[in-house]
Amino acid sequence: MKIAVCVKQVPDTWAEKRLKPEDSTLDRESAEGVLNELDEYAVEEALRLIEAQGGEVVVVSMGPERAGETIRKALSMGADAGIHIVDDALHGSDAIATSAALAKALEGRGFDLILFGSESTDARMSVVPAMVAERLGLPQLTFAQKVEVDGSTVRIERQAEYGYDSIEASAPVVVSVVEKINEPRYPSFKGIMAAKKKPVDTLTVADLGLEPVTVGLAAAWSAVDEFAARPPKAAGTVIADDGAGGVKIADYLSQQKFI
Amino acid sequence: MSEILVLVEHSEGAVKKVTLELLTLARSLGTPSAVWLGAGADAAALAILGEYGAETIYVADSADLDDFLVAPKAEVLASLIADKAPAAVLIASTADGKEIAGRVAIKADSGVITDAVGVAADLTATQSVFGGSTVVKSKVTRGTPIITVRPNSTAPEAAPATGTRSDVAAAISDAAKSAKVTGRTVAQRGGRPDLAEAAIVVSGGRGVGGAEGFGVVEALADTLGAAVGASRAATDAGWYPHQFQVGQTGKTVSPQLYIANGISGAIQHRAGMQTSKTIVVVNKDPEAPIFELADFGVVGDLFTVVPQLTEEIGKRKA
Numbered sequence: 296m297k298i299a300v301c302v303k304q305v306p307d308t309w310a311e312k313r314l315k316p317e318d319s320t321l322d323r324e325s326a327e328g329v330l331n332e333l334d335e336y337a338v339e340e341a342l343r344l345i346e347a348q349g350g351e352v353v354v355v356s357m358g359p360e361r362a363g364e365t366i367r368k369a370l371s372m373g374a375d376a377g378i379h380i381v382d383d384a385l386h387g388s389d390a391i392a393t394s395a396a397l398a399k400a401l402e403g404r405g406f407d408l409i410l411f412g413s414e415s416t417d418a419r420m421s422v423v424p425a426m427v428a429e430r431l432g433l434p435q436l437t438f439a440q441k442v443e444v445d446g447s448t449v450r451i452e453r454q455a456e457y458g459y460d461s462i463e464a465s466a467p468v469v470v471s472v473v474e475k476i477n478e479p480r481y482p483s484f485k486g487i488m489a490a491k492k493k494p495v496d497t498l499t500v501a502d503l504g505l506e507p508v509t510v511g512l513a514a515a516w517s518a519v520d521e522f523a524a525r526p527p528k529a530a531g532t533v534i535a536d537d538g539a540g541g542v543k544i545a546d547y548l549s550q551q552k553f554i
Numbered sequence: 555m556s557e558i559l560v561l562v563e564h565s566e567g568a569v570k571k572v573t574l575e576l577l578t579l580a581r582s583l584g585t586p587s588a589v590w591l592g593a594g595a596d597a598a599a600l601a602i603l604g605e606y607g608a609e610t611i612y613v614a615d616s617a618d619l620d621d622f623l624v625a626p627k628a629e630v631l632a633s634l635i636a637d638k639a640p641a642a643v644l645i646a647s648t649a650d651g652k653e654i655a656g657r658v659a660i661k662a663d664s665g666v667i668t669d670a671v672g673v674a675a676d677l678t679a680t681q682s683v684f685g686g687s688t689v690v691k692s693k694v695t696r697g698t699p700i701i702t703v704r705p706n707s708t709a710p711e712a713a714p715a716t717g718t719r720s721d722v723a724a725a726i727s728d729a730a731k732s733a734k735v736t737g738r739t740v741a742q743r744g745g746r747p748d749l750a751e752a753a754i755v756v757s758g759g760r761g762v763g764g765a766e767g768f769g770v771v772e773a774l775a776d777t778l779g780a781a782v783g784a785s786r787a788a789t790d791a792g793w794y795p796h797q798f799q800v801g802q803t804g805k806t807v808s809p810q811l812y813i814a815n816g817i818s819g820a821i822q823h824r825a826g827m828q829t830s831k832t833i834v835v836v837n838k839d840p841e842a843p844i845f846e847l848a849d850f851g852v853v854g855d856l857f858t859v860v861p862q863l864t865e866e867i868g869k870r871k872a
Contacts, residue, residue, distance in 0.1 A: 308802060309821055312684040319690075332803055390666070391659060416802050417684075420668045421649070422656030425624065429657040434732035435624060438649055440796070450736075453623070455649075456748055456797050458741040462623055464733045474803050475796040516665030516696040520678060525689050531833075533845050536854025541862025544834060545870065547850040551832060553754070553778070553811050554867050 296350030302334040304365040319519035333412030339479040370490035371482035377495035387512025394426035399503035411471040424471040434464035437471040556584040556641035567594035574710035577606040592619040604717020616724035625730035628657035647702040664697025685825025757783030761816020801826035819844025
């Protein structure tokens, strides 16, 4: 089984994120870049699948030079090889262009499964897996809390608030996973050392066969007009419970017409 | 006036509240037309859409729309866009809604904006990003704007329109019929509103202390007709099901009222709830960062404060 895992480098979850005034894109330099948390679950799931059934895991990432660190992190967890889509022309790409670049990098390589985390913690759009499936004409098995591969049949449990839906398709398929699916491993020292020797191919926009004018900020199909920090919230009332704290909240809720 | 398509969210024949919000919003942008995909479009359901301003209701009723995941819906919606050339398409920002939007954008060669909290008459969308810390205004610059809008962004208001049914063909390609829905498993948590849609959310975190502790959170939620949420600390510990996680790696909610119980308010959690209109906090640690967001907060033990609140609401409602 050949599995691709698409990963993204994002600003550290705990860091304050901001946009750059000059072009309204995410300021990636001001915070440490980390492997998107939800993508770690996708890497883990891919590793578990090949540990059980044999195969190969290739990590694919689009991002600036330093996104290479993120690929190394996934390799240190145990993935076999990496593909890094890196090109200055890609700066500011929207989800549409990102899905085009990923689809070009993925197609024709014989992947049975293409895994994603269900969303990135920075943009949080949650649309790239569906867009890649659309572009490659593949079934989408998204928001999986469980993945089963049985020959060429792939079954997932798609998480929903009421429980889950069971969805089934034939490989090759695009899968996105939610946090519930597993507990990602920490890279071992041995894994970190081994990762340094694993192959990572780099691909440019030209290598992908895309026109530079179709990607990047200028080609985005939506544009930011303006942005501003959210105005700070006025300080509220905080009281210590004197034995009637619950009643006081009820008074507040009545006053605000919630009850 | 230009036509605005609104994709209807429905479950077992009932129209979801978010659709009424989108119809209300669409009236400020042009003439709303509702799009019903799948089974269950009976007269009562269509009447509600008309009551909230849908002039036309396009209905594509095919079992394929319900039996396969997302792709058939995107296909029918994209063909409607090609046929009707609407000024914009509004879709609810739910898991399915966003995926439909993403696929439709590519099919219709159009830009997409997700998670809008408002849309102006010139179709400029307002988004609240990075956990609500930054407000962004942006516009689709290519094709038909496809905009997904968060539940609770607009107060639904009725404004009766004709609501004329117009059946459309649901010609679905074999390629779109590749991810088959083979079953649905419903956990025993019925009766509460959807977390993302609920007007009131009552949530619990580390301070709840265990799965059984969620009983007091649920009791308060039920007196208020609210949904129940949980912080990542609580879902990771297995005290409450993961799908109810509110935060950066879970759901984003923006209810009228959010009551946080035993939640410290790490950025992970704030990212999912800080755009709530009114925030009430109960926590025994006066230093908990969640108090910075509180409109009203009580420093105290949630196991005495919350049951007292539940009882008091019960008395006042009686």
